[in-house]
Amino acid sequence: MAMPVGAARLCRLAGRTVTSLSARHRRSVSLPQRRSYASTSARNYLQFRLDERTAHSSLDLFKKDTGVIYRILGLDPSHVQDNPQRFKDWAVVFGDEKISSGRHYWEVTVKKSQEFRLGVAEALMCRDECVGTNSSSWVFGYSQRKWFAMTNKKIVPVTLVGKPDRVGILVDYEMGLVGLVDVEKGKIIHTIRTQFKVPLCPAFGLWDGELLTHTGLEEPEGLQ
Numbered sequence: 001m002a003m004p005v006g007a008a009r010l011c012r013l014a015g016r017t018v019t020s021l022s023a024r025h026r027r028s029v030s031l032p033q034r035r036s037y038a039s040t041s042a043r044n045y046l047q048f049r050l051d052e053r054t055a056h057s058s059l060d061l062f063k064k065d066t067g068v069i070y071r072i073l074g075l076d077p078s079h080v081q082d083n084p085q086r087f088k089d090w091a092v093v094f095g096d097e098k099i100s101s102g103r104h105y106w107e108v109t110v111k112k113s114q115e116f117r118l119g120v121a122e123a124l125m126c127r128d129e130c131v132g133t134n135s136s137s138w139v140f141g142y143s144q145r146k147w148f149a150m151t152n153k154k155i156v157p158v159t160l161v162g163k164p165d166r167v168g169i170l171v172d173y174e175m176g177l178v179g180l181v182d183v184e185k186g187k188i189i190h191t192i193r194t195q196f197k198v199p200l201c202p203a204f205g206l207w208d209g210e211l212l213t214h215t216g217l218e219e220p221e222g223l224q
Contacts, residue, residue, distance in 0.1 A: 049096050098200065103173070
């Protein structure tokens with residue numbers, strides 16, 4: 001039966017895929033301003049790929065697992081390898097590297113999506129939940145042409161951003177900071193402050209179009 005348009009919109013705003021409205025089965029997890037970049041061979045800049053083992057069945061990875069695209073129908077969940085790391089109900093995928101210390105920076109091309117979330121989450125976050133809806137994840141999102149910061153279901157509007165083609169994410173583990181970065185101006189637009197206690201993973205939610213990650217980058221000069 002087709003879903004009413006209003007219901008589908010509410011599902012997207014909640015972060016849930018329209019194709020995943022079946023009963024949830026809870027399980028635990030066992031596990032242009034020019035800037036210069038430096039290669040990871042010069043310094044230990046965070047470099048990661050998207051982890052297919054965590055990807056919801058509506059998400060396809062491409063470009064050597066650095067990009068993700070949303071498929072409205074997606075794969076039949078029964079055709080996706082079952083494992084406790086995979087998101088079953090939410091269109092979410094994690095990066096394959098953990099962050100437990102230090103300051104890290106990466107960028108995401110967002111121009112081909114109108115609905116997404118970017119940030120970090122605890123590596124062992126419950127896979128029955130969506131990034132931004134619990135106290136284990138800290139994300140910036142874009143939906144209905146508006147930006148917001150989100151954690152534990154609390155949404156804070158982020159203004160004066162517009163819709164850039166590409167944005168940056170800055171994470172400082174010891175300072176408990178997640179920042180949304182304007183890559184053209186080289187400045188932080190908005191920050192989320194918290195206290196990290198366990199390893200984190202880069203986290204992505206996607207309900208439209210595609211995202212492309214860029215890692216192994218040097219942090220732009222002057223970010224506070």
